[in-house]
Amino acid sequence: MEFLVSQSERMIDIAGVHKTFVADHGTVTALEPVSITIKEGEFISIVGPSGCGKSTLLRLISGLDQASGGSIKLDVSGRKRPVGFVFQEPVLLPWKTIIDNVRFPLDTSGISRGQGDKTALDLIKMVGLAGFEKALPRQLSGGMRQRAAIARALSDDPPILLMDEPFSAVDLLTRDNLNDELLRIWQSTGKTILLVTHSVEEAAYLADRVMVMTARPGKLKCVHNVELLRPRGEETKLDPAYHALVAQLRRDLRTPAGEAH
């Protein structure tokens, strides 16, 4: 007998969400009303010019900031922490070992230390850092620290992972490897992922859909479905459809909002 696992069709439901900051020099519209519905298990990339509100949108979804209007609904009933966040610079406690950093969110969750260690070790293995459990963050490369940050973001099993330019500080080869690692992790965990990137190649390679934002004040310009086969790999980067999408994304980012392209 085959059981169908029902996936939420509206894991993240964003309706008319906008954000204005009040600063000393006046108000800044960071985000004009944005609406989109994201399914459970989807991988969404977000691209757009600098300052168009990409980070703001992630922060609103995570609850780190409050929207000025509109609504954000997460279909995550019963989850203590629905969202994990990976920042551009891996935020690790420098005096704690990698295992202690990864276990950190679990320390306040009421699970036993033994169970916490087991979960942390499994995640460390999953992100390819087995053998470095006892290392301190400064003993790891930038790419390895980012792997540790991903493991930590996943440690209390949030269904949604928000990633804000997670690989922009590492070299291109490491970035390619981390992209493949991320796809493997995504496929094995079934997380819903929103990833902000300045790389249209990365956006196209990873995502099911790519959200393109316009320059300030940011709004959603268009959304592309990425029809490339999975699992993705080196062949994907040879696929003419991949190159066509990358070229289209570049055009989208060059063309001012409202102009035909």
Ligand SMILES: Nc1ncnc2c1ncn2[C@@H]1O[C@H](COP(=O)(O)OP(=O)(O)OP(=O)(O)O)[C@@H](O)[C@H]1O
């Ligand atoms: N706390 C804040 N107070 C005032 N203005 C802010 C604040 N946070 C963001 N902004 C402004 O909101 C706008 C959008 O910022 P945001 O960081 O979301 O853009 P972004 O698309 O992520 O940029 P980048 O690609 O350069 O990281 C910018 O004009 C920024 O200066």
